[in-house]
Amino acid sequence: MRKSLILLLATLGISLSAVAQQSGWQPPAGHTTISIWPKTVPGGVENPAPEADTTTAKDALIAGKPLVRLGNVARPTITLYTPKGNNTGAAVVVFPGGGYKILAMDLEGTEVCEWLNSIGVSCVLLKYRVPDSGPLPKSQAALQDAQRAVGIVRAHAPDWKIDPNRIGVLGFSAGGHLAAALSTHFEQRLYEPIDGADKLSCRPDFAVIVYPAYLAIAEQNFAANPEIRVTDQAPATFIVQAEDDPVHVENATLYFLQLKNARVPAELHVYSEGGHGYGLRKTEKPVTGWPKLAEAWMHTIGVLK
Template sequence: MALLVLCCGVQAEPAVWQPAGGRVQVPLWPGTPPNPAPVPAAEYVKTGTDLIGGKPVTWVSNVSRPTMTVYAPTGPNTGAAVLVIPGGGFEGLAMDLEGTDVCDWLAPRGVTCVLLKYRVPSAPYDWRCDCRPHNLALSMPSLADTQRALRTIRSRSAEWRIDPKRVGILGFSAGGFLVAEASTNFKRRIYAPLDAVDKQSARPDFALALYPGHLTTDYRKLNSAITVSGDTPPTFVLQAEDDEVDGVNQALVYYTALKKAGVPAEMHLYAHGGHAFGLRETSEPITRWPALAEVWMRSIGVLPGH
């Protein structure tokens, strides 16, 4: 999880995260968000001293007011949209490494990118054990925020020039867990409907789970919060074998469940790459995964051409 990237030293800035380029964060909820989770202090931003791909990492935590930031296509609009969910172990969010960097990749390809700043920390836990009680609680604020974001995108599809039948989801690490959770629990009402937005579907039309975590309870058995079925959307999975944070079994167990359920799935497994590399190019071949993801999105009809 991206939390480990920043543990070696950060510079804290007591400010709410703001997107660059004059973009505006859109509040996710009309009032107080449901399923509230206490936060220890005000939202803050950290700038990491360690570099990934030659750049520092921006870390955001204590998020109590979730938002979306819309990145309109800078290339010819394809009508596709992707909800991007940064990782961070449910303790914080790697907002650039696993967030804005993704939108900078998708927008020139004609995809509307919607960056989710969801509520963290979600609950106290020890990521080194298999106890993780927050994974099993379907009322968790992070999943409620994810469902609400997907519904909001569809509710504003005409305004944002989006095809409501080509709304996908992409997440890293803990965000990859939310990808799997949203892909398999979209029929469950995680929160009481508030307005017309909540009449929309919360099912992603396609999904990308990148070095996902928290997917198993004993590194062999699929987390009971992930109920894979034939209705689970087509899924792209990426994992490094030497990922010492979540481990390769997380992705393998999920991919196996997808195949058993007859879900169209594609998995790319690399020998090296570690964890929390995002889209930043390094010497490892795994960092060229965006080209594979783009081919996959074309193969399933999300993007034009094949």
Template sequence: MIPISGVKLFTYLTILWFTFYGEVTLYAQEVLPVWPNGVPNSIQNKEYKEIVTSGDAKEVSGISKVSTPTLTAYLVDGNESSGVAVVICPGGGYSHLAINKEGYKVAKWFNSIGVSAFVLKYRLPNDLIMKDKSIGPLQDAQEAIRLVRRNAVKWKLDPNKIGIMGFSAGGHLASTLSTHYNEKVYDSQPLSARPDFSILIYPVISMEDGITHNGSRKNLLGENVSADLLDTYSNEKQIDARTPPTFLVHALDDKAVPVENSINYLLKLKGNNVPAELHIYENGGHGFGLGREGTNQYWPESLKHWLINNNMAK
């Protein structure tokens, strides 16, 4: 990964490259620090260093030990933009980020339908770098939404059309933001962190035994967790009438994160009269990203129509 100190140089070279080759009409890429003035709730640990893994094509596939969160921006250019934006939270069990499959590739797909996208490299909860690891990812997600809203005019975005998206444990973070957006977890400016819509893809929602993903729960909350804390982060229990409209995707044969996570969230949304849509596929397992085979490969098209019907895309 490019260090924060090289962000300005990277941004300049990236824009120059796209402009020279005439491809800026698709997207321009920029890496932004989420906390340019210091990360809240942090413990300085020089031995804790970010680890990047690469795939077969030598492109970044995953990141772990994140202590400095960033937003990678994919901005739709000019007349192609719908003014809509989405912050994407990759999954990885709160232990790593599948940042290519569930981040960069998804952002490029959003660009193809006129939606600007921001891939959030959020801090992964760890007692070595956080005073309270349970709120670390939520702090990053709240500030990511606020950062996009603060720059809405600059980026030609509608500040009332900024959503959150998450895959797997990133879905837990997205649903946490959707239900805890008003929770004061750091000193912030009076700007709403509420997403205008939520997109949850095979999400971890609950922290309850038998439904949760145990690895995600352990990484976020620790070993011995109080009943109150389990309830707090079982996000289906935190839904109210102000929870954002939600689009959900899950596979029936998901052995890692049971489909009941999405079903229970949908039922609570319905009970609070929040608009929602759930697509359950017969197969696909877990972690199929934009879709691999069978019927699960068509969920992006369903999402596109949902966004259009809700006036969130052209």
């Protein structure tokens, strides 16, 4: 039976690894998906293991529901989610979290895109390389993917009905670190330019950072991560975290102070309770009401009009 299956796949020109990769996570039908690196990824190093959802029956539920924990991502992509109704022209590139080991593709990805679409914002979901793509300076793979993704979005702005001057980023946990890293590493690409997309700015016009990680070093009395050097060129930023977050609220408060000292417009919301890794799913904790505050902030800074 197995030999017959292998022969059938070979006849169709499909490899076993490709089939396994498709079983990991696929965006809903009807959305444009682009492989951000047309040939090999920078450095040419790819994870040989198949892309897969690593969730097990023992993993905790979030707001009573499971989540997709996508691992072994070697071929990064972006998927476009366009508002079906009112389109404001604003867009957000979303970075799911997962400790740079996995990606929470639904909790901190597709569910976020649905919310952004509901307020008239186009969403571009980045499936970046994991595991071992960060945090800086361990590896630059995730940041390379983020830089490339924003450039591609700007290149496609006319086709996708996006204002190239209203393209932001939104990241959770490790993805929050990635959003901060891109906000401070946009002047020079960390890879050899490929095409016209790499000639366009990869600076986000605004950033939303939710329960960030890796911005403060706990082992050094919560000193600032030296790789995140905030200047007055960083984008306006909205930050939210809970005081009881086991990943430490200092990540949010320290980054806010760095932005403030650089005279970058920033808004910080700290809740007494909420923990970590809730995404947009409603719980009894007030922290899960943060999307309304983020929407109001986007109106305040002129992203939503």
